[in-house]
Amino acid sequence: MEHGAGVPFLREVVVFLVTAGVVVPLFQRLRISPILGFLLAGILIGPFGLGRLVADWPWLGYASISDIEGVSHLAELGVVFLLFMIGLELSLQRLWAMRRMVFGFGALQVVLTGAVITGLAMLDGFNGAAAVAIGSCLALSSTAIVTELLVERRRLASPPGRSAFSVLLFQDLAVVPILFVIGALGATSQDGLALSLLIAIGEAALAIIVILVAGRLVVRPFLRFVGASRNREVFTAAALLIILGTAVGTSFAGLSMALGAFLAGLVFSDTEFRHQIEADIEPFKGLFLGLFFVSVGMSIDPVFVISRPGEILALTLGLFVLKAVILMAIGLAIRLPVPIAVETALLLGQIGEFSLVGLGLARGLGVIDPDNAQLLVIVAGASMAITPVLIPYAERIGKWLEARSIRQNLGDGFDGGELTDHVIIAGFGRVGRLLGDILDHQKAAYVALDANGPIVAAQRKQGRPVYFGDTSRVDVLQRAGIEHAIAVVVTMDDPLAAENIVRAVRHEGHDVAIVARARDRAHAERLFALGANEVIPETVEASLQLGEVMLRGLGLPPDAARTIISERRDIERAALDGFRGTSDTHG
Structure with a gap:
């Protein structure tokens, strides 16, 4: 058989x-x-x-x-x-x-x-x-x-x-x-x-x-x-x-x-x-x-x-x-x-x-x-x-x-030229909205840009300074008043989009501070190489916070767990600072 x-x-x-x-x-x-x-x-x-x-x-x-x-x-x-x-x-x-x-x-x-x-x-x-x-x-x-x-x-x-x-x-x-x-x-x-x-x-x-x-x-x-x-x-x-x-x-x-x-x-x-x-x-x-x-x-x-x-x-x-x-x-x-x-x-x-x-x-x-x-x-x-x-x-x-449709109904024609020392938030998803809440609480001026029409519509109904626009375009950044901005904060979770924004800002020679969200250390290094001033790798920070909770679960006192994680955070930050210094020297 x-x-x-x-x-x-x-x-x-x-x-x-x-x-x-x-x-x-x-x-x-x-x-x-x-x-x-x-x-x-x-x-x-x-x-x-x-x-x-x-x-x-x-x-x-x-x-x-x-x-x-x-x-x-x-x-x-x-x-x-x-x-x-x-x-x-x-x-x-x-x-x-x-x-x-x-x-x-x-x-x-x-x-x-x-x-x-x-x-x-x-x-x-x-x-x-x-x-x-x-x-x-x-x-x-x-x-x-x-x-x-x-x-x-x-x-x-x-x-x-x-x-x-x-x-x-x-x-x-x-x-x-x-x-x-x-x-x-x-x-x-x-x-x-x-x-x-x-x-x-x-x-x-x-x-x-x-x-x-x-x-x-x-x-x-x-x-x-x-x-x-x-x-x-x-x-x-x-x-x-x-x-x-x-x-x-x-x-x-x-x-x-x-x-x-x-x-x-x-x-x-x-x-x-x-x-x-x-x-x-x-x-x-x-x-x-x-x-x-x-x-x-x-x-x-x-x-x-x-x-x-x-x-x-x-x-x-x-x-x-x-x-x-x-x-x-x-x-x-x-x-x-x-x-x-x-x-x-x-x-x-x-x-x-x-x-x-x-x-x-x-x-x-x-x-x-x-x-x-x-x-x-x-x-x-x-x-x-x-x-x-x-x-x-x-x-x-x-x-x-x-x-x-969003451009027709909301208009993407905004003018940030009258603003000075304001923050431009690139991306107004969950992270961007949290930053907007912080700036609102501190009575700090900001302009938020996002290419997601429903998000823009919903936020504008709440009276927030959110506009439809592609932040990787130089003309959009100029209309948001980048010449007088104090910082550009990049919040998107799309690595390529974040890199395009940093590249666009630096390509025009703007000396504004750029703070970017990175997916991991490798992405953070690419953003530094493109000219970002500060980068926060989300996977590293999330891992450190999980590590602190884990150590406390193993019986360590909260202060001891916090100290261990702080030391590890300093090591990660030093590694990124070292790469940033190297990229600045080469630049």
């Missing part, structure tokens, strides 16, 4: 783990999203990549995966865990607060986009059933890719991130009726379609209510019982049981497994076990989500793409633009700010993973012919593949529009 032959998907899992071990480090080093790497890896190791060569070189079978359907079922767990983690970050109260966006913006997007694409499909010659199936499927966007990229770029909590997530959440809710409609379209009889759809929606709503109520009554006592064992492995197993059990339960109820996992996350979010569960589940989410992206790549046939490149490119770009335009129009109609509406539209222009499920069902039932189904699957995969490349540009466009 062949070793491992009795273990399902063992070879596929090994191939995937090898791929993940190469793809993620490689693409991180190239500063490219790993999602794009997983998609390309899926094309390579799938049946349309190396799988085509197995007949001539059988040994390539060990490095390729041919069972797309089996892997796709396993890969669905990636979306399940992703939605669970998102639900864990929310709560029922926050979800209720989002109801306007979810059931307003989201519903309008699905209905209008589906209707427009259905109409275009009918104009292209598709019959009514096929056009409805195509419109319903292509109206959906990719929850997995968009949400993961927003989390990766720390944009999920931003206004565009929340707006996009609201639409995605409604799309997940819409998967059930969409799949039901496709199933009904494939049936021989269409009688009672509307009634059957209403019954299905009612059953889905009942299942959601049962899960939420049962979760509140059962989950917390069960986890307390398991937690009493003080066995982390057993606790993790119990958490997985609840997540997967809820996902499977919603699947039996006709809902998507991902929606069930999201509901499980909402239940967990109100318990004291939330943070432990989040730490335990994170590795599972990352691995299975990578497998999901690989499975999407495996569905793309390069030969088919090469045979119809123009049609695929036109459809991919055309559908992306069409969906983005509809989304932007809806966003503006419900009075979203222009930057948020535009960025949200660019985030959700692709075709989603649940579209692949719907297209597969429509193909199996004969609603859509195989060639057109294959074409649309490739277009969906291509649109998902370009999303990691486009999202950074969507963020830049959104920030540019936001900055432009």
Whole structure:
């Protein structure tokens, strides 16, 4: 008997783990999203990549995966865990607060986009059933890719991130009726379609209510019982049981497994076990989500793409633009700010993973012919593949529009020429605001600059001297009165931005004192070399304060602990002063 032959998907899992071990480090080093790497890896190791060569070189079978359907079922767990983690970050109260966006913006997007694409499909010659199936499927966007990229770029909590997530959440809710409609379209009889759809929606709503109520009554006592064992492995197993059990339960109820996992996350979010569960589940989410992206790549046939490149490119770009335009129009109609509406539209222009499920069902039932189904699957995969490349540009466009809007509404035209002996605070985040409070208390004059529009707007409403501007620009510094300023304090936590500000001040020959926040000693040395007068390395200072608390915890008297840390602080300061003296000598 062949070793491992009795273990399902063992070879596929090994191939995937090898791929993940190469793809993620490689693409991180190239500063490219790993999602794009997983998609390309899926094309390579799938049946349309190396799988085509197995007949001539059988040994390539060990490095390729041919069972797309089996892997796709396993890969669905990636979306399940992703939605669970998102639900864990929310709560029922926050979800209720989002109801306007979810059931307003989201519903309008699905209905209008589906209707427009259905109409275009009918104009292209598709019959009514096929056009409805195509419109319903292509109206959906990719929850997995968009949400993961927003989390990766720390944009999920931003206004565009929340707006996009609201639409995605409604799309997940819409998967059930969409799949039901496709199933009904494939049936021989269409009688009672509307009634059957209403019954299905009612059953889905009942299942959601049962899960939420049962979760509140059962989950917390069960986890307390398991937690009493003080066995982390057993606790993790119990958490997985609840997540997967809820996902499977919603699947039996006709809902998507991902929606069930999201509901499980909402239940967990109100318990004291939330943070432990989040730490335990994170590795599972990352691995299975990578497998999901690989499975999407495996569905793309390069030969088919090469045979119809123009049609695929036109459809991919055309559908992306069409969906983005509809989304932007809806966003503006419900009075979203222009930057948020535009960025949200660019985030959700692709075709989603649940579209692949719907297209597969429509193909199996004969609603859509195989060639057109294959074409649309490739277009969906291509649109998902370009999303990691486009999202950074969507963020830049959104920030540019936001900055432009702020300049129009607030005006960046300030004049610090009348001020003397004032402080210029570069960056008005948490550190900058604390410094502003200190200066306000001392009745000292200052001007604060920040490139974050919402921060500027909020602070100006409070009557504080905060202005929109890029402090690395010489003209902005001049208008802030740098010729008469007593000091420039650089507070940003972005090392490159801090260095650009110090460089800009010294490049113009200004002799003003510069006090900068540094990330670590190496960053502090670079700032000194650029001309900063004083630098505070935040990691060093935080470590020293932690060290003092640690020594006191070990039993040392407070005075003794303070003395030891002060001596260490003097050593660190002497090292930096020595570097500053060396850089001044060379300068």
